[in-house]
Amino acid sequence: MRYALEDAMKNEAYRDAAVELLFQLADDDFILAYRGSEWLGLAPHIEEDVAFSSISQDTMGHAAMFYQLLHELGAGDPDELAHARPASDRKNAILLEKVNGPGTYLTEPHYDWAFAVVRNYFYAQAKKVKIESLKNSSYQPLAEAAVKVNMELYYHLLHWKTWFSQLVSAGGEATTRMETAMETAFGDLDGLFSLGQKGAEMVKHNLIESEDDLRKRWVQAMSPVVASLDINMPEKFGMKSGNGRDGVHSSDLQSALDTLGEVYNFDPAASW
Amino acid sequence: MLRDKIIEALQTVKDPEIDSVSIIELGMVEEVENTPNGVFIKLLPTFMGCPALEIIKKNVVNAVTAIDEVQNVEVQFIYHPPWTSDRVSDIGRERLKEFGIAPPPRHIAETGEWQADCPYCGSTYTTMENLFGPTACRSILYCKSCKNPFEAMKPVSTLM
Helix, strand or coil, X not given: XXXXXXXXXXXXXXXXXXXXXXXXXXXXXXXXXXXXXXXXXXXXXXXXXXXXXXXXXXXXXXXXXXXXXXXXXXXXXXXXHHHCCCHHHCCCCHHHHCCCCCCCCCCCCCCXXXXXXXXXXXXXXXXXXXXXXXXXXXXXXXXXXXXXXXXXXXXXXXXXXXXXXXXXXXXXXXXXXXXXXXXXXXXXXXXXXXXXXXXHHHHHCCCCCCHHHHHHHHHHHHHHHHHHCCCCCCCCCCCCCCCHHHCCCCHHHHHHHHHHCHHHHHCCCCCC | CHHHHHHHHHHCCEXXXXXXXXXXXXXXXXXXXXXXXXXXXXXXXXXXCCCCHHHHHHHHHHHHHXXXXXXXXXXXXXXXXXXXXHHCCHHHHHHHHHCCEECCCCCCCCCCCCCCCCCCXXXXXXXXXXXXXXXXXXXXXXXXXXXXXEEEECCCCCCC
8 A cells, every 4th residue: 555644644563664674775875975965075076076076065955855755754854864963863774974084175185086986886776776666665755756866866876977987997907906995885885785683563564565676786887897896795694883773873973963963053043 | 919018028138147038938937827906927937046136126127117008017026837948939049149148958878968059150160168157047168169167058857
């Protein structure tokens, strides 16, 4: 059955599972869009600055829309959900919160472009797999949002796949650094597919497909790329830093939240 | 009729970043409902992270409230049906060209590639410089005939 907002509000177990899933989707997009914004002015060339900031803006738009769906389900004010929740309440995968590299965007930003490309490509592909599944979600507003996200995501995936293929096959330092970045990403990749402790509930209510199905579909989608670039993809991925879906996070997230929430938290009642 | 006046008012609301083309011509107006409680307007966002959305909303409220018979106006952005680039009307496509922006291509190859003709000289001899442009909905291209850089509105479709 398909649930409209009113149906979801009448079924507590269903609503709770939908809220949990929406927090994961919103927080993933939100923190990665923030990490993307830190690259502004620092990307390898000016056209990339234009492209990457545009992608980050789209991604922040997706997060805003997921927070709006949460608001409709009674989870709170969208701005507050984005800016004011402590790290322990955040549901994003830990891979997405990691800093871009040593330094900050204001002082000595020795950011790692290889890591940016790998993280964004792996994430865009994982998001694509989820969005395809969400198009058939039992929660109607989420299924409709997925159709919209999918059209923008198409361009993101194309962009990161191009960078990824070119850098991996470039040889020399580029290839070595991409391999190192992939090792880091594979070590925490399972955090992207995890649906957390309410995962079984989500699947039972047909909100989204299971973690195993999502992971399988990701591997399938990657396999032509993996084969053509001769990449060493491990049989199993890890969750070395912990599971962000449980509210476990690194200090990287806290410092990001301190920075991005600074103005908002200075005067939460201010209108902009 | 009041409805005609509302449509006329909406025709004056332009894209803040492309002021030759109205939100009607862009295909953003999905529903106009006139009830005893006020006018309800449903708009479709082009791209979700577009910062112009709030400005458009404000301009719609101002334009429609200016009609004498209208007391109350509410504007809502909805995602279903999704905005797709084929919603841009023929007039809208002409207006985009006047602004120096190629209208969204109607055809996308199976590989996902697409081409846009130069809005200045009409040449098909163009190259893609950057799929991403100064705003979320535009790409940057270059015309090899008249040697002008130009922008094109990105094609988006549910088939992607």
